[in-house]
């Protein structure tokens with residue numbers, strides 16, 4: 001079944017496109033978490049970061065950098081969050097890999113907070129986590 005983003009890419013449903021090439025599009029997120037909130041989306045439908053091929057992922061990131069620069073020029077934000085939700089638990093709602101570019105302004109009301117767990121961890125916990133990740137690298 002085709003995702004809503006595939007329908008947008010096929011121009012079956014409307015969106016405000018800001019970039020398009022052979023592999024990737026960028027269009028305004030309908031929710032506009034902040035002014036200029038933009039999605040960078042590969043045209044090919046990959047569910048998430050775990051399935052997108054390396055070369056396409058690299059191109060998506062290249063275009064994200066280009067779009068970040070355009071957003072900076074267009075809106076002069078104080079900063080920008082780039083994020084990607086992968087999996088329902090992470091908040092993914094459209095299962096077609098994409099990056100969110102969310103410009104940040106001094107007085108915006110967007111919220112991203114990560115809990116700091118370091119007070120509950122020993123040096124051994126960090127060592128073991130790093131060991132497991134390194135062992136999992138292909």
Ligand code: AMP
Pocket residue numbers: 004015028029030031032084085091092093094095
């Ligand atoms: P995520 O929850 O990370 O999967 O992000 C999906 C995003 O797609 C949400 O921020 C939605 O606001 C956005 N979205 C859903 N439908 C549309 C649409 N028709 N046009 C533009 N953005 C959309």
